[in-house]
Amino acid sequence: MEFNNNSWQSGVKFVEEKKTRKFMRILGVLLMVFFSASIGGIIGGYYVKKNYEGQYIYQNSAANGQNNINNLNPNSTGTSLPKNSITKVAETVGPAVVGINNNIRTLGGDIKRVSGSGIIFDKDGYIVTNNHVVEGASSVTVTLPGNKKAVPAKIIGTDPRTDLAVLKIDVKNLPVAKFGDSSKVKVGDVAVAIGNPKGQEYAGTVTAGVISAVNRTMTVDAKTFKLIQTDASINEGNSGGALANEAGEVIGINTLKLMDAEGMGFAIPINEAKPVIEALMKNGYVSRPFLGITYGFVDEDAAKENNVPVGVYIYQVEAGSGAEAAGIKPGDMIVQFDGVDIKDENDLPDTLNKHKVGDEVSARVYRDGKYFNVTIKLGDYRGR
Numbered sequence: 001m002e003f004n005n006n007s008w009q010s011g012v013k014f015v016e017e018k019k020t021r022k023f024m025r026i027l028g029v030l031l032m033v034f035f036s037a038s039i040g041g042i043i044g045g046y047y048v049k050k051n052y053e054g055q056y057i058y059q060n061s062a063a064n065g066q067n068n069i070n071n072l073n074p075n076s077t078g079t080s081l082p083k084n085s086i087t088k089v090a091e092t093v094g095p096a097v098v099g100i101n102n103n104i105r106t107l108g109g110d111i112k113r114v115s116g117s118g119i120i121f122d123k124d125g126y127i128v129t130n131n132h133v134v135e136g137a138s139s140v141t142v143t144l145p146g147n148k149k150a151v152p153a154k155i156i157g158t159d160p161r162t163d164l165a166v167l168k169i170d171v172k173n174l175p176v177a178k179f180g181d182s183s184k185v186k187v188g189d190v191a192v193a194i195g196n197p198k199g200q201e202y203a204g205t206v207t208a209g210v211i212s213a214v215n216r217t218m219t220v221d222a223k224t225f226k227l228i229q230t231d232a233s234i235n236e237g238n239s240g241g242a243l244a245n246e247a248g249e250v251i252g253i254n255t256l257k258l259m260d261a262e263g264m265g266f267a268i269p270i271n272e273a274k275p276v277i278e279a280l281m282k283n284g285y286v287s288r289p290f291l292g293i294t295y296g297f298v299d300e301d302a303a304k305e306n307n308v309p310v311g312v313y314i315y316q317v318e319a320g321s322g323a324e325a326a327g328i329k330p331g332d333m334i335v336q337f338d339g340v341d342i343k344d345e346n347d348l349p350d351t352l353n354k355h356k357v358g359d360e361v362s363a364r365v366y367r368d369g370k371y372f373n374v375t376i377k378l379g380d381y382r383g384r
Contacts, residue, residue, distance in 0.1 A: 085246045089192045090206045092248035096120040096177035097241055098127060099143040099196040099203050100167070101150060102134050117195035117241030118142065118167065119177050119250060121277070125169040128277055129240030130255050131158045134165050142169050145204055157280030161223055161288075161381070163255055164273055166280040177242060180249025182269035185228060187211050193232040193254055193265065195241025207233035209263070217346075218266060220256065224349065227266040228252045234265030243267040289355045289378035292321020293328065297345035309366050311335035311342040326374040328365060335371070336364035352378075 083091075102114040116133030120126070127142065134140050134155055141150035151169045158165040189211045196203045209232035216229045230243060234257045243252035252267030279286045294316040303310045311333045317324050328334075335342055338361045340351045355361060357380045364373055 085190060086192055086206070086208045089244050089246065089248045090194065093177050093192070093242050093244045093250065094194055094204055094206065095145050095175040097194045097196075097204065098145065099200045100127075100129055100133055100153070100240060101141045101143070101200075102137045103139045103141070104136050105138040115196065115199040115237050116239045117237065117254070119240070119242050119253065120174050121177060121179065123172065123174050123176050125171050125174060126156070126281065127153070127167040127169065128253065128273065129165050129167060130253065131160050131163045131165045133240045134158065134167070135160075140167060142167065143200055143203070144171070144174075148200075157284035157286075159276050159280060159286045161286070162268065162272065162276050163223070163225070164253070164268065164276045164280070166277055177244075177250045178248065179270050179274065180245055180247065180251045182228065182251045182271040185211055185214055185245070185251050185269075187213060190246040191228075191230040191232045191251075192244045192246075193230065193234055193238060193241065193267075194244065195234075195238035195254060197233075197235035197237040199237050202237070205238075209233070212264070214269075216266065218256070224346070225255075225266075225268065226272070227255070228269055230265050230267065231263035232265060233263070234267075238265075285382050287357055288381040289352055289357050289359065290321070290381040291352065291376060292318040292323040292379055294318075295334075295348075297342075298333065299345075308333060309335050311366065312348055322377040322379050326363070326376045328363075328374065328376075329367070331367070333366040334363050335366050338362060357381075 096119060098118045098120060100116045100118045102116070104112040104114065114133065116129060118127040118129035118133075121128055135158070137155065140153040140155060142153045143150050151171060153167040153169045156166040156168050187210075191209050191211050193207045193209075195205060197205050209230050211228060212231050213229035216227050218225050218227055228243065228251065230252075232243070234254050238254045239256070241254045242250045243254055245251045251270050253270065253273055254265065254267045256266050258264040276286055293314050295312040295314050298306070298308060298311055298313050300310055314323075314328060314330055314332045314334070316330055317328055334348065337348055338351050338355070340347055342348055352361075355378055357378055359378050360375050361378060362373060362375055364371060
């Protein structure tokens, strides 16, 4: 190009001047961005240091050869988590749950040991457990939580019908479990079982679940129980231990489980246990009305098959009992008791338990195709 004079020259200059100004503006913007970033970094670093120092520590001291990774520091402490309800129950009830050893002397002179659990309910050393834990004992010992030494225990009283027993040890100022109200227990409530499954080796084991059912009827060794069902794990050795609610109150006494099923354990409701415990402490036995008969329930199908009425069939009459005095004999059937028709296996025992020792109760009896009425004076069960 040969346009170096006049307007063309000035045009060229004009273009050169424009490039210089654009470059300067870009340089100015870059300097401003750099300056702003530097100031922002300084301020951000100060803020982080001030607010988060000590929470996040990254240490690397290769110079002195020491490992400063905080997770591997033996003096570092973990975060303190809030206590959940099960933790609180374990801390509240656990110290009052003991191990029990029942030493049974066999005919050959050997000692057979049966282990179970128990609940301290009085600071002066009174403990409630299951009757089957101490049944047949030649001696009983109790092991307190955190103490490997066994303490001799005295059996104050037993009640086979409710599978309950009260023991006493000569130790004072013991931790005591608080009894709750089992009538308020609902299906789905939290349930915490505490005891010594498989013996003292696993003392103080805590398992948790829910209340699976209430008033569950179970018949064991010809005795009928109304129990609380739970899926909290209950195993051999848990018998006599505590079933507690979320508030740390004992709502049941663990007593049995189904061996051919998982998560099906049962406990005696504490409201059923309270009057029995009181009676055992006072008398050593439970005073309750007693007919003096051994019987079996005959339902509609069996009644039709044998051409007899629905009721209870009497196998045996105890000598000296109110039933014997009223003239009842083996082979008789009671079809009505105190005005209540016997249509269910629970009708007779439920009606009987509404009475007191010494009450006179009417009964309608069937014998050899005929009906007649008798009056039975109720005797005293006295721990039978």
